[in-house]
Every structure is written in structure tokens, then in C-alpha cells.
Amino acid sequence: MTDENMLLSGNEALAEAAIRAGCRFFYGYPITPQGELLEHMARRLPELGGTFLQSESETSAINMVYGTAAAGKRVMTASSSIGISLMQEGISCLAAASLPCLIVNVMRAGPGLGRVRPSQADYRQATKGGGHGDYRVIVFAPASAQEMADLTFEAFAIADKYRNPTMILCDAMIGQMMESVNLPDFVNPSGLPPKLWATTGAKNRERNLVLAAPLTDDQLIALNMELAKRYADIEVHEQKWEEQYLDDAELAVVAFGSSARIAMDAIQKAREEGIKVGLIRPITVWPFPNRAFANSQNHIKGYLVVEMNNGQMVEDVLLATHERVPVYHFGKGGGWVPSPEAIYGQILERSKGG
Amino acid sequence: MTKVFMRPQSMNDVSTPYCPGCTHGIAHRLVGEAVDELGCFERTIGIVTAGCSVRSWRLYRFDMVLTAHGRPPAVATGLKRALPDRMVFAYQGDGDCAAIGIGELLHAALRQEKITVFMINNAVYGATGGQAAPTTLVGQVTTSYPQGRNPNHAGNPINIAETIASISKGSYVARVALNNVRNILKAKEAVIRALKTQEKGLGFSFVEMLSACPTGWHMTPMDSLKWIDEAMIKQYPLGEFSTPLVTPDSQTA
Numbered sequence: 001m002t003d004e005n006m007l008l009s010g011n012e013a014l015a016e017a018a019i020r021a022g023c024r025f026f027y028g029y030p031i032t033p034q035g036e037l038l039e040h041m042a043r044r045l046p047e048l049g050g051t052f053l054q055s056e057s058e059t060s061a062i063n064m065v066y067g068t069a070a071a072g073k074r075v076m077t078a079s080s081s082i083g084i085s086l087m088q089e090g091i092s093c094l095a096a097a098s099l100p101c102l103i104v105n106v107m108r109a110g111p112g113l114g115r116v117r118p119s120q121a122d123y124r125q126a127t128k129g130g131g132h133g134d135y136r137v138i139v140f141a142p143a144s145a146q147e148m149a150d151l152t153f154e155a156f157a158i159a160d161k162y163r164n165p166t167m168i169l170c171d172a173m174i175g176q177m178m179e180s181v182n183l184p185d186f187v188n189p190s191g192l193p194p195k196l197w198a199t200t201g202a203k204n205r206e207r208n209l210v211l212a213a214p215l216t217d218d219q220l221i222a223l224n225m226e227l228a229k230r231y232a233d234i235e236v237h238e239q240k241w242e243e244q245y246l247d248d249a250e251l252a253v254v255a256f257g258s259s260a261r262i263a264m265d266a267i268q269k270a271r272e273e274g275i276k277v278g279l280i281r282p283i284t285v286w287p288f289p290n291r292a293f294a295n296s297q298n299h300i301k302g303y304l305v306v307e308m309n310n311g312q313m314v315e316d317v318l319l320a321t322h323e324r325v326p327v328y329h330f331g332k333g334g335g336w337v338p339s340p341e342a343i344y345g346q347i348l349e350r351s352k353g354g
Numbered sequence: 355m356t357k358v359f360m361r362p363q364s365m366n367d368v369s370t371p372y373c374p375g376c377t378h379g380i381a382h383r384l385v386g387e388a389v390d391e392l393g394c395f396e397r398t399i400g401i402v403t404a405g406c407s408v409r410s411w412r413l414y415r416f417d418m419v420l421t422a423h424g425r426p427p428a429v430a431t432g433l434k435r436a437l438p439d440r441m442v443f444a445y446q447g448d449g450d451c452a453a454i455g456i457g458e459l460l461h462a463a464l465r466q467e468k469i470t471v472f473m474i475n476n477a478v479y480g481a482t483g484g485q486a487a488p489t490t491l492v493g494q495v496t497t498s499y500p501q502g503r504n505p506n507h508a509g510n511p512i513n514i515a516e517t518i519a520s521i522s523k524g525s526y527v528a529r530v531a532l533n534n535v536r537n538i539l540k541a542k543e544a545v546i547r548a549l550k551t552q553e554k555g556l557g558f559s560f561v562e563m564l565s566a567c568p569t570g571w572h573m574t575p576m577d578s579l580k581w582i583d584e585a586m587i588k589q590y591p592l593g594e595f596s597t598p599l600v601t602p603d604s605q606t607a
Contacts, residue, residue, distance in 0.1 A: 025436060051435045055428070056461040063425040063458070067401075067432020070419050075432070093422050199417035199433070201440050203396035211420040215409060 005182050010148040011175040013183070014104065014168060015040035017149035018076055021156040022189035023102070024050030025075040027064035029057055032116045033172035034078045034106040058083040062090030062103070069099035070210040072198025074156050074189060078104035081122055082113060088131035091165055093212040095135035096223070100159035102152065103137070104168045106175040109335035117335025118171040118258060120308040126169045127286040127316070134224055136231045138166040138238065139286045141256040145179035151283070153184045158238065160195075162230055169285060171308070173258040173337075234287055241289035242281040245271060249278030250299055251351045254317050255306040256282045259331075259338060263306050266343035270351075277347050285313070293320035300325065304350050306343055307331040362386035364395050368412050375568035375575025377532040378406060381474060382413050384538070385445065388545045389416065392553065398441040399433055401426040405447040406480045424455020427462035430469040441552060443470040449479050452488040452512050459514075463522040466557040470548045473514060473560065475529075476567035477586065484570035488512045491589055496570075511589055515562045519595035522558055526551040527596040531564040533582040537592070544594070550602035557598055564590055 008016065015037045018026075026041040028034075038054075045052040051068075055061040061077045068075040079087065084105045094101060105126060109119035126139045138158055140151040148170065155166040199208045214220050242260075244267065246252060255263045260281040270277045280292045280303075293303075302325050305314040314329040321327060330338065330346045361367065365386040370379040389398050398416040402408065404423035411418035421429045426444030434442045451459050451473040462469060478496055479485040485498035489511050493502045503511075515529040526548050530541035541563060548559035564586050566578035573581060 025432070027432065053431070053435065056457050059425070060428040060458050060461065063421065063428035064432035064435075066421060066425070067419075067429035067434075068436040069432070070429070071433050071436035073436045075436075089422055090425070097420075199399050199419050200437060201397045201399060202416050207415055208417045209411060209419075211411065211418075212422060213408070213420060215412070 005180045007178055008145055008181045009036055009176050009178050010142070010145040010170065011037040011106065012040050013145040013181045014148040014152045015044070016183055017152040018102065018156070019044055019048065020184050020186045021074065021153045022187040022192055023074040023076050023156060024048060024189055025068045025073055026052050026077065027055050027061040028077050028079065029055050029061050029083060031080045031083045033108060033175055034080050034104065036176070037078045037104065037106070058086040059090065062087040062094070065101050066090060066094055066097070066099060069094065069101045070097070070199050072195035072200060074192070076102040076104065078106065080106050081108045081110050084122065084125070091137065092131035092133050092135060094165045095137065095227070096133065096212045097210050098163040099165065099210065100163050101165050102155050102159060102168065103165060105170070107169065107171045109333065115335055116172065118173040118308060118337055119333065119335055120171060120257060120259065121312070121333050122169065123285065123307065123309060123312040126167055127288065135227060136234070136286055138162070138164055138234060139169050139284065140166070141169050141282060141285045142174055143257050143260050143281065144174070145177065145181045148174065149181050149183055162234060164230065164234070169257070171258055238284060239287050239289040239291055240283035241292045242283060243278065243292065245278035246280070246297070248276050248299060250276040250301045251304060251347065252278045252280050252300050253304045253306055253343070253347065254280045254282070254313070256285055256313065259306045259308055262338055262340055263343050265340035266347055269340070269344055270347045275347060275351050277351060288316045288320065290320045293317070302326045302328065302350055304328045304330060304346055306338060306346070308336060308338070309333045362390045364389040364398070364415055365413055366415055370413065371409055372406060373569040375566055375578055376406070377565040378474060380532045380538060381472065381563050381565060382410055384542050384545045385443065385472060386414065387542065388549055391546065392549055394441045394549070394553065397439065398443070401429050401433070401442070401444040403446055403450055404481070405450060407445055407447065407474070408481070410445065424450045424453070425458055426450070427455065427458040427467070427469065427471060431462055431467050434467060434469050438468070441549060443472060443549070445472045446474070447480070448473060448475045448477070448487045448489040448514070452514050460518065460521060463518045463525060463558045463560065466522060466525060468552050468555055468557065470552050470559040472545070473562045474565045475514070475562050475590065476565045476570065478567055478570035480567050480570045491585055513590060515560065515595050518560050523596065524556070524598050525558040525560065525596050526556070526598055526602060527560045528594045529562040529564070529590055529592050531582050531587060531592055533564065533566060533579040547602045551598055554600070554602060556600055556602060562590070
């Protein structure tokens, strides 16, 4: 960490943190609300001898990512909802070929073209794979500009560690809100550990292969088993979440990203009123922080899932709690944003066991 | 005794997976010979994709990448931008280049990416059972146009080499045929000039290869070679449609 705090939008904090993590390649197609991110990279990367390229489509952007990742370099793209849908073929191939990279989804409201409104409607797409085939992407859900920077920095390291695509899942509010940010220190890209598997030219070594499909039926089954083992490791080691006021809580709000930020206001107000309510905020949404629920104390009588969609994460909470206690959903799709007062009202109602 | 003919050093001792009479194998060999002759084996990265040549990464001894249908020019862009001193080529079909990946191809050409694309034009989708491609000739019968290609329904065939030449001045663009020795020798020259264009950083390079698909055409191998001469070359004339301002053959860059 540097000593200097800067006032940055979440998108800018993310872009600058990616550069500091040693990412020198950005491919993307313009779409709102991730514009500042792409434009920041367009300004900064040429200054650093890096490559910014505006592609002709999101499909092309993700395949440029595939090429640079195959060359063994840290690389990213960013888009929003409908653009991420267009990238899913490429993301499935990146996962099949075990290529590390970062994909940013600054979500807008859907389905279809939707509207440029904050939304969390791509939770299911992001956390269950998204494209065809049996694969996973490691997904972080930042709730502040600071976390946009910190989790981006971490996402590159985790992508390299597991040779797996990672994703930052946020929305227009987190992307465009300006906050004080303390950026991570610069990593020199040439100082990163060499990727011995990369296709860089077979000089003084056996040739390397980066394949979106293996040769035989048996090899494809073996690849799926290898991926399943990798995902199981990730589920054990990479769950991340934040807890607030859980020690004596009788109701726990579960929320990620901007809905968690709004829910905290309501939780603090309720605490002042003596209501025993706490917060579980998933920071990784895949792997889902099941341990936060497994550890859960018997005094929790119910969970209130607040999300800006029709109820997507609520499925993961039901699985994590094995439905031992009631799980309530408060949310709506289409660009709806909950107010702290509305969440407070829900807390009052649900803490009565209603 | 002197050996006068051998497998290119860039190639593995494995058999090609193609049907009898298919000319994919000739195209692969030309690329392997060219890499040998240019001495760029250690710097070469090839990209292949869906279609009959999906497993052709086995044929080469240099680094290879397999990616989704139509996407090799974008993948090659990402590789070449990251490793500008390497030789990056994509080996694709006409479905790849002229249908699903025409956006990736034309925009890579428009940007003058320093990559080389080899496109096999056999006027059908071979791997999936002989359906029509954008390159299918008018009247040609395919499994998806059993009545023959009707331009009022499916439009006219697309001439990809000329299309690229029209948007990418100064790139190297050629069309060759793999149906007789004379044409194959010319094809070899084009493959080398394309790779030299890349080597010297002169711009985008593209070689379209008219190739026989006896299985997809329901013809004997010999009739297929004749059909290239009698039907395909009429729609798809051979030659160079664009050359770099500096000749790729010159000794200075």
C-alpha cells in the first residue's frame, strides 16, 4: 500500500489497480456503465508501453484476451451485462484452456438490452459458469472503490495461481461512485513468475499447447475431472466474506456489493433501536462463502437476502443454510435500488419472525 | 545417398486425419516447409480452430493454440500484440473466415495486424457433413441446399481475398489452388511471401487456398481436382490482389 489516498471512481480505481498488478493489455468494446474504465486504460496503457485495443465486438475482445493470456501475460477486458453475454463462448474456452485473465462486469439491468441502471441481475450467470460446459469463474463482488482496487489486484494473483479466469462483478453505483482510495504498490510485469506453459515459441524446450479442447473422449473426461478438483480446491481456500454484528444477531442480512452498502445503513439504524441484526457480505460470490453460514450461531433465527434482482443469491443461501431457519428475499429486478428505509422496514418485520 | 525429399522439420511424424483426396494435408505441408525455409521454427505459434483441421495442431512441432470457430484472427491479434517478434499464423476454413468469423478477419485486416491467415476454401462445411458455406458456388448442391445454391435465396458467393484487398491496402493478399503441381508450387511461393510480409512487419497477410473436398462434393478425388479448374477458379480467380509497398522478397526490411 502507498501512503497516498486518491479520490477515484470505482471504475478508475479498478483500472489503476490492474495496471499496478502488472496488467499491460486491455481489449474492450465501449458500453455504459464501464466507459471510464476503458477510457482510463486507453490513456494509461500507451504511457506504460502497454496495449489498449478497441475491438469490433465483445466476442473479439474476449478472444484477444485469449491470445494474450496464451502468451503468458496478465490481461483483462471489461463490459456490461449484454456484452458479457456475448463473451460467454470465449470465457468457456478460456476455462477449458486453463488461461488466467480478468473479466469485469459492471452490471446494468436486464434482461435483453435492459437499461443503464444499477443491477445485480447477472449474479446467476457469473456464479454458475455463464457459458456452456461444466466450468467456473472465480468471482469477486466489491462494495467500494477501495475494494475495486484491492480485489482487482488479488484477482490477477488468484487467476495465475489456479490458471483460471476471474471476474469482478459490480454495478454502476460501485463503478461510478467516487471515494478515497489507497492504491496498491506497482508490480513490475517482468518480475512476475514465468508461465512455463505459455505458447511463446518452442525455443530450447518441448512445444507448448493451449487447447480449447483435448484430442480424445477420454482426455475430455480427464480435463473435466481436473477442473472439478481445481474448483473444489478453490471452494476450500478462496471463500471470502465480511461479517458485522453477528455475535448476538437473531437476524442476518445477506447482501453483496452495493446492496450490502445500503443494507449497512439500515442495520446500523436497527442496532441503535436495539434490534439484534447483523450482516454477512459475500466478497467472493463464487466460491460462495458457505463457511459463513456453517459457522453460524444457533441464535440466528432467520436470514434476509437483499439483492437487486428477483432472487438469485437466495438460492445459494438456501443451500448454505440447508434451510435450518427461514430465508427471506427482499429484492426486485429491472434497475430497482432498495432504500435504507425499505430495508429497515424488512428488518423490523423479519426480526419479529414475520 | 543424398536425401532429396523428407518431412519438414517443423512437422511431426503423424498421419493427417483427412478423407482420401482432400488437399488440407498439402496446405499443412506448405506451411511447414515455409516455416523451415524461413528458419522461424522457434518463434512460430500456430492457431487452429473448429472444422476438419481442428486436430491439425498435432501435425506441427512448434507451439500451437486451439480456439473457437471463427475467432483465430482475434486470438492471433492478442498473441502478436503480446509477443511482437514472434511469427503468428492462423489456419482456418471458409466457414470460419467468410461466415462466423468474418468480423474478426476483416477487422484484423483493417488494423493491419502483423499476422498471417491461411484460409482453406473448399466451398462447403466439410467437418459437419457438407453443408453450404458462403463460398458455395451458385447451383452447387449441398446437404443444406439440396436444390442447389439459389442466389435469390442465399445470395452470391463471397470472394474473401478481393474483399480483404479492398479494405486493407498494402497487405499481402493472394489466392492459390492446390489442384496440380504447378499451382501447388505457386501456392508455396504465396505462403512464403505472406510469412515474409509478417516477418518484416509490413502488414496483414492472407492466402486463400482453393482446396478439394471429394467427400463434401460427392466426387472422386480426380474429378474434384478438375472441378477446381473448371468451376471454382471461374468464381475465384488466382493471383495476388494486394502486395505491400515494400516487396516482401527484398533483402532489407
